[in-house]
Amino acid sequence: MNPIALDIRALAKQFGAKVAVNNVSLQVPAGSFYGLVGPNGAGKTTMLSMATGLLRPDAGSALVNGIDIWAEPQAAKRTLGVLADGVRQFDRLTGRQLVTYSGLLRGMEREEVARRTEDLLRVMDLASDGDKLVVDYSAGMTKKISLATAMIHSPKLLVLDEPFEAVDPVSAANIRDILNDYVSFGGTVIVSSHVMDLVQRMCTHVAVIAAGVLKAQGTVDEVRGGKSLEERFVDLVGGRGTNEGLSWLHTS
């Protein structure tokens, strides 16, 4: 097994004059539960999109389990499951059809796909909505069905952009259990999140990114250095604003 599940090497991306990701290198150890945190617009989605073959970088490369995602996309993607942020699903399919389609697309046997699809619908608490069109799903249901499509082929590495956003607490706890179990049996998970408390409790490692630049990476304990992750995060990304607030919003 490659000791580095995701090796991000000097990735860079600019949109017009805006530098979204500025020469970021990051090593995600195999078997880790890796959190990626940063303020809004920090470049997390852009970096993960480049590292998973969704967005072509201006410079740099990314190796998934030792395979260059842009040089050998098919081989690299075989070992990878991705929950992308804001990418549209084929939402005229039902949830059951979408997960099934995702498994068949990966070249899996139909019977195995059917078995895993039912398992995934059950653990995502979507069994009774499996025959509903995805376009009619709520935001949280869409997130959960997208997660199911990312997991059906049992990849070695799961890259999940904001997997808990819009998901109810019971479903989130179920998903956390599944991911913990997956990691304890050798899988690697990368999650981006804004919830510091969750990352501190759930992850073994964390990277902090702000304004396209990597500010810190390491084990959660190394990065937080005796403080809470939230306090450390505020230190690293420049602290809280000291503006005067919105006095016109005070109604009395």
Ligand SMILES: Nc1ncnc2c1ncn2[C@@H]1O[C@H](COP(=O)(O)OP(=O)(O)OP(=O)(O)O)[C@@H](O)[C@H]1O
């Ligand atoms: N397709 C695009 N065209 C132009 N600018 C873009 C594009 N995608 C991202 N950006 C810009 O790049 C920067 C990084 O955006 P990105 O979505 O990667 O941030 P993020 O860390 O995922 O933010 P959030 O936590 O709010 O989801 C932002 O300034 C954003 O406006």
